[in-house]
Amino acid sequence: MTTCPRVLYLSFYFPPSRASGVYRARATANHLAVAGWDVTVFAAPLKFLYEAIGSVDEKLAETVDPRVRVERPWLSQFVWASDIREFSRLRRNSPMLALALYNKTQRFFPEHYHSWGMASVAKALRMHARRKFDVVVATGNPFAAFAAAYLINKFTGVPYIVDYRDAWTLDLFEDRPLFPAGHGAWAWEKRVLRQASAAIFVNEALRQWHAERYPSDAGKMMIVPNGWDPDVLEEGAATHRSVPPLRFSYVGTLTPAQPVREMVEAFVEARNHPSLAGATLNLYGHLGFFRSGQGRLMQAIGIDEDNRVGGADTGIVYRGPVSKTEVAHTYAESDVLVFLAGGAKYVTSGKIFEYMANGKPIVSVHAPGIAAAEVLAGYPLWFNADSLDPVDVAQAMIAAGKAAEDLTPETRERALAHARRFTRDRVLIPFEQKLRALVAERG
Template identity: 70%
Template sequence: MTTEPRRRPRVLYLSFYFPPSRASGVYRARATANHLAARDWDVTVFAAPLRFLHEVTGSVDEKLAETVDPRIRVERPDLSHFKWERDLRRFSRFRRTMPILARNLYEAGQRIFPEHYASWGYHAVRKALRLHARHRFDVVVATGNPFASFAAAWLFHRLTRVPYVVDYRDSWTLDLFADKPGFPDGHPAWGWERRVLSRASAAVFVNEALRGWHAERYPAAADRMMVVPNGWDPDLLTEVGDAEPAVRPDAPAPLRFSYVGTLTAAQPVEEMASAFEIARRHPDLADAELNIYGHLGFFQSSQSALLERLGLDGDRRDTANVPDRGIRYRGPVAKTQISRAYADSDVLVFLAGGARYVTSGKIFEYMAAARPIVSVHAPGIAATEVLRGYPLWFNADSLDPEQIAQSMMAAGKMARDLTPELRAAARRHAEAYTRETVLGPLEAKLRTLT
């Protein structure tokens, strides 16, 4: 008697930003897809067209794409470039001949679903229906932003009854940085969010503060909401755990402070730069450096403004034309090489924008590096819940440069006095946030839906 092989559960993962994109949420997406594939799921990912990543955002990391599990199937539904296209030669014939009517039709579509990625969601549903007819999906996971993925999951469910889960790695209707609703009353986004959550089998949030905000506004869905925090990826941080800091009390070397990650306009960049300038007045930090590793914004147009905010010459990557503040922009670092930047750092500067709902995925890597961490962010953000208990955390609980500078000085002293026992304690704290650990409850939930 022969038995048929067990059928693997099949998941459709709607993740617009997926490698080789380097958008801030792409690491959660990569980790989720890889985690499911490693646990014997048949994973199909719908992601952004490569043309959009290369020509519109201009932000790709080809090496990161190589870390995607080869068992994962990646499809890239079409996306209308109406919003971003500037080359008249690439306009459709309809848009070239009737530009006003084309614009009016596009704006009418925005009133139905208020997001420029709506066409991607529509094409995702069409493609999903074709694949589903040949080999059915058991569950859909949609991650936002963009939130056209949520609408696509909702519509696919209405047409097929396949259950879906929405993953809020970002907030749709809450402005995280202003701590207020992101849309006025009556805006279509509110209706769409209510519609999506009413039928979702689960809604996932990166911290309890965000879950609570949404539970208060959508109480009928509150019992289906859960928290799955961000985490860190051991496969991308192979060198960090064992690398010892270079500084030693008996052989002093210039301390290397580092910020690792994408720098954005929403972060308190000036406060960080001013605090570091003050901290360098202390004799022990007189020759210290603050190294910035990463991209300057998500678009190329952001670079010069951010360099200026750092106090650097907008046309150079050093301080040749201004007084030396010890700040160095080291440029982008591929995610697959990020562990080297951490290993070359003595103190990490956790720079984060926003208010109480912000965690930031970068903090988990910082803790895994087992280095002293200096907080530069507004008091009370959600990241402090993660950092609480980390033995090498220095938090001024203020954005006052003088107080941040004091934290930097204390962290620098700790970097010189750091013992193996303290580093081990820091690493133990970080171990609770490996991707495998934090994604376990989500995978278990998906199992119950198949």
């Protein structure tokens, strides 16, 4: 009888979390379970998700393969705690001393999630002693997961792979190092990459940046792009509707890093065109990733008490969040999808894959040269001004609206064929093969 290979997956943000990287994590765990792996996930404590950041999607948790075992190591919530009744006796009586002790613990690993990383190491060693893991996969952020994988390897010899679904030391939006020279993150990243069996990146731009900074480890770096999830979004389920007035939609989390102002100005300009008279733009999604910042975001984005954006006459309305499991209906009610993204060349965004799977016109509202352009190239219904000038973006919106009205079954099928290249299972095949090769090498 063949024993299933056993993988420990260090993924802090895992369902019911709704953090931006959770869909990649969910898909990875499910893919491995279906492929015959014994999968154990170490994730964030539920208390942190529900109480500290208030960021959950319970329906998404129901889509995790029942064969996946989820453990939730301890996390110190010192920096997130605000209720004095939950403070320790030491913190209530000697707050400065408690803060000094907390800061001292961060000297080992400079991240607020370090306690979760160390608790993960301890739990992994106990579980490994009872039944050995064959390989460890760590996804960041937080990057305490990478440190945990490194330490587990040091103690047990179990190989590990790190998955950079986000950048650790690069500011994606400013295209500059995130930390000053001498910061502890640099030393940790160097040792983690040196010891890792492979490092995964979501696009070529990110792989190249890290390869240039760590040339001796470039040979172990590979790309596993994001993708879309057929189990929660049936291909092409959002049928063609283009019934005037046209409905434009943005689906995704709204953040201050996105060019919302440019989008609003462009849409107002586009509505002056006869073909878009009365058109609406509906914004679906959460306001940021943490509950505490929602009020500030509403003000920054310009959402009034009636959920209108930019004023009463823009035609733009904030509709609130929609569950991942119910998003297909939202797409079905849309004619044109607006791809609003912050950052520049290092940003792909997982949402764009989901957009393409609907086979509808997509308008880009982002800086030129974004990494997502590599994915969208070849999609026949992509309308990109290659500019953030509102007049240019408005013209792209007008063209997309016309494409929605004139959409033929043949063009839509070409769009869906392009999207099929990026189903989660397809893009994860090389990753799963790499894991199997590592296990085979160890015998």
